[in-house]
Amino acid sequence: MVKEQFRETDVAKKISHICFGMKSAEQMRKQAHIQVVSKNLYSQDNKRTPLPYGVLDHRMGTSEKDRPCLTCGKNLADCLGHYGYLDLELPCFHVGYFKAVIGILQMICKTCSSIMLTKEDKQQFMDYLKRPNLAYLQKRGLKKKISDKCRKRTICLNCGAFNGSVKKCGLLKIIHEKYKTTKKVVEPFVSDFLQSFDIAIEHNKLMEPLLPRAQENLNPLVVLNLFRRIPAEDIPLLLMNPEAGKPADLIITRLLVPPLCIRPSVVSDLKSGTNEDDLTMKLTEIIFLNDVIKKHRMTGAKTQMIMEDWDFLQLQCALYINSELSGIPLNMAPKKWTRGFVQRLKGKQGRFRGNLSGKRVDFSGRTVISPDPNLRIDEVAVPVHVAKILTYPEKVNKANLELMRKLVRNGPDVHPGANFIQTRHTQIKRFLKYGNREKIAQELRIGDVVERHLIDGDIVLFNRQPSLHKLSIMAHIAKVKPHRTFRFNECVCTPYNADFDGDEMNLHLPQTEEAKAEALVLMGTKANLVTPRNGEPLIAAIQDFLTGAYLLTLKDTFFDRSKACQIVASILVGKDEKIRISLPRPAIIKPIALWTGKQIFSVILKPSKDCPVNANLRTKGKQYCGKGEDLCHNDS
Known part of the structure; x- marks a missing residue:
C-alpha cells in the first residue's frame, strides 16, 4: 500500500482576486430571515412594541441596549443584524444599473432577446474573450466594439424583427424608436403599423402628424421579460459573468431590508415617540405604494392609476438607493431631503472617508502654526494651555517619586502638574482637581501611574494635512512655551509643505516608552533630513x-x-x-x-x-x- 502524501491543511493562502456581483431574488430570500409585509411600525398599544413582519421587527436585529435580538438572542454590541426582504408588486429599474440596462437593450433584439451579431462575429468575439489575463481596459474596448456592431444592425438575424434606437427618456424611462424611420422607402412592418391607424385618422385628423414619432415604451416589466429570455451563450458577449449575476438581476423585483443596527430608532425625550431613520421611513413608503398597487390590480382600477402608482414606486426605490436624483418631476419631488445608501457611502462624511479612513484619537491637539528660528530643527514649541490638557501616564519609581509628588501637588491648573492618578491595585482614575492633593501626594507609591502634563523633552508627533508622503508626520521634542500657537524652525517647512498664512497642524503625544523611542529613532527630523524619493535634502536652510x-x-x-x-x-x-x-x-x-x-x-x-x-x-x-x-x- 502506497503511503498517502502529507498535505499541510493549515497553510496561509493568498487571495487571487475578488469578484463583485449582483444578488438574485432567490439569493436575497435565502439570506433574509423574514419577509416584511406590514407598513405600520408599532402596535397600537401603549408599549409601542414593533409589529411582527414590519420594518422594525426585532428578528432583523436590535437597536436598543436592553432588548435582545429575537433571531440570535444576542445584545446590541454582539448582534451583527439580520436581513429581511420585501417583494415588489411590479418590477422597477435600479437607479444604479440604469445605464447598464440601456446598454444591454441596445445590444439585443427587442422581440426575441438574441444578441444582434452574426455567427461569425459571435465566434470571433468569444475567442477573444477566452484569452487569459485580459485587462480591464481591453474588456472595455471590446464591449464598445460589440455595442457599436449591434447598434448598426437594424434587422434581427434570429427572428427578422426591426430594431430601432433605444434611448433614455426622462427619469427612469426607456423608449424604443421602433417606428421612426428616415428612409424614403418605409419598412413593410412600419407601413403596416401606420395603416392600422387609418380608421382612427378619419375620426381625428390631429393624430396623423404624430404617427411618424410613435415610440415603444420599454417599462421594467417588458425589460425583465426580455432579459429573462436572453440565451445563456449570449451573456458573456454582454461582458457579464453569469456566476456573478444575470441580466435579469439588474431589474429590482425584491428589495433587501437592512438590519436594524444600521438604521436605529432614536427615542425622543422632548416628545413622546421615536425619531426613525430615513431608510426606515423610505421602506414604509415603498410598502405602502406596494399595497396600493396590489389593491388597484385586484379591484381592476384604471390602467392610468396603476401606471402613476408604478412610476411613484420606481421613484421611491430610486430615492431609497440614491436620494440626490436630478430630473424629478415637481409633482413627485420629495418635500424633505433624506439620506439614501449612496449618501451614506460617498463624500467626506461617508462610511469610507468618514469612518474607515478617517480617525479620531485622544491625546492630540490642533492649532495655528508660527515660525521660530530660535528653536532647533527637532523641536516644537507647545502652548502651555495645550500642555496642561495633553497627559502622559508616567509610572512612579524610586528615581521619580519626589518629582511625581510635586506634580500631583500642582494639580491640573498649574504647569507642570498632573490631571489624574491611578493606583497600582485599583484601576480607578482619580481626578486631581478635587480632593486633598497634599494627602494624595503623600500616599503615592511605587507602581502607581500619574498622568502628568506634557513637559519639556517629551517626544511628540507633528503632522500637517494632507499627509501625502511619510515626511508629513515626524517626531519632535516638545518645548513648552507661552502664547497660543505651535512654533517650529522654518527649515522644517519643506517636508510638511507648510507656510504661515493660517495653516493648522496636529500634535500627538505617544503614550508608552516604546512608542516614544520608536518615534524618535524612525520618525525624528534628524533621521529624515533627506527625502527617500531621490536623496535630495528636504530639511535645509531656506x-x-x-x-x-x-x-x-x-x-x-x-x-x-x-x-x-x-x-x-x-x-x-x-x-x-x-x-x-x-x-x-x-x-x-x-x-x-x-x-x-x-x-x-x-x-x-x-x-x-x-x-x-x-x-x-x-x-x-x-x-x-x-x-x-x-x-x-x-x-x-
Whole structure:
C-alpha cells in the first residue's frame, strides 16, 4: 500500500482576486430571515412594541441596549443584524444599473432577446474573450466594439424583427424608436403599423402628424421579460459573468431590508415617540405604494392609476438607493431631503472617508502654526494651555517619586502638574482637581501611574494635512512655551509643505516608552533630513537663513569684537554653549580690530582647535591672489 502524501491543511493562502456581483431574488430570500409585509411600525398599544413582519421587527436585529435580538438572542454590541426582504408588486429599474440596462437593450433584439451579431462575429468575439489575463481596459474596448456592431444592425438575424434606437427618456424611462424611420422607402412592418391607424385618422385628423414619432415604451416589466429570455451563450458577449449575476438581476423585483443596527430608532425625550431613520421611513413608503398597487390590480382600477402608482414606486426605490436624483418631476419631488445608501457611502462624511479612513484619537491637539528660528530643527514649541490638557501616564519609581509628588501637588491648573492618578491595585482614575492633593501626594507609591502634563523633552508627533508622503508626520521634542500657537524652525517647512498664512497642524503625544523611542529613532527630523524619493535634502536652510548667510559673508561686511562675539554666542547654544571659542586674527587691525563675515562663519563651523568637528576650512581656490587670506581682492 502506497503511503498517502502529507498535505499541510493549515497553510496561509493568498487571495487571487475578488469578484463583485449582483444578488438574485432567490439569493436575497435565502439570506433574509423574514419577509416584511406590514407598513405600520408599532402596535397600537401603549408599549409601542414593533409589529411582527414590519420594518422594525426585532428578528432583523436590535437597536436598543436592553432588548435582545429575537433571531440570535444576542445584545446590541454582539448582534451583527439580520436581513429581511420585501417583494415588489411590479418590477422597477435600479437607479444604479440604469445605464447598464440601456446598454444591454441596445445590444439585443427587442422581440426575441438574441444578441444582434452574426455567427461569425459571435465566434470571433468569444475567442477573444477566452484569452487569459485580459485587462480591464481591453474588456472595455471590446464591449464598445460589440455595442457599436449591434447598434448598426437594424434587422434581427434570429427572428427578422426591426430594431430601432433605444434611448433614455426622462427619469427612469426607456423608449424604443421602433417606428421612426428616415428612409424614403418605409419598412413593410412600419407601413403596416401606420395603416392600422387609418380608421382612427378619419375620426381625428390631429393624430396623423404624430404617427411618424410613435415610440415603444420599454417599462421594467417588458425589460425583465426580455432579459429573462436572453440565451445563456449570449451573456458573456454582454461582458457579464453569469456566476456573478444575470441580466435579469439588474431589474429590482425584491428589495433587501437592512438590519436594524444600521438604521436605529432614536427615542425622543422632548416628545413622546421615536425619531426613525430615513431608510426606515423610505421602506414604509415603498410598502405602502406596494399595497396600493396590489389593491388597484385586484379591484381592476384604471390602467392610468396603476401606471402613476408604478412610476411613484420606481421613484421611491430610486430615492431609497440614491436620494440626490436630478430630473424629478415637481409633482413627485420629495418635500424633505433624506439620506439614501449612496449618501451614506460617498463624500467626506461617508462610511469610507468618514469612518474607515478617517480617525479620531485622544491625546492630540490642533492649532495655528508660527515660525521660530530660535528653536532647533527637532523641536516644537507647545502652548502651555495645550500642555496642561495633553497627559502622559508616567509610572512612579524610586528615581521619580519626589518629582511625581510635586506634580500631583500642582494639580491640573498649574504647569507642570498632573490631571489624574491611578493606583497600582485599583484601576480607578482619580481626578486631581478635587480632593486633598497634599494627602494624595503623600500616599503615592511605587507602581502607581500619574498622568502628568506634557513637559519639556517629551517626544511628540507633528503632522500637517494632507499627509501625502511619510515626511508629513515626524517626531519632535516638545518645548513648552507661552502664547497660543505651535512654533517650529522654518527649515522644517519643506517636508510638511507648510507656510504661515493660517495653516493648522496636529500634535500627538505617544503614550508608552516604546512608542516614544520608536518615534524618535524612525520618525525624528534628524533621521529624515533627506527625502527617500531621490536623496535630495528636504530639511535645509531656506529663505531668510540663506539671505542672512549671504549678507553675513559679503566682501565688505565687517564686525567689531563685541558684534562678532555676540553673533557667535547667539548661534552656539544648547550643548555647544560650553565650547571654548578661539577668535582668529582680525582682518583689519588699525584703527580698530575688525573681523569679516567669512571669518565669523568659519568660527561657527569650527569654534576652536579642540572642537570635535573634523572639517578643513582652508583650501586654495582658483581666484586666490596670494596676498592675504582674508582680504583677497578677487573675493566676492
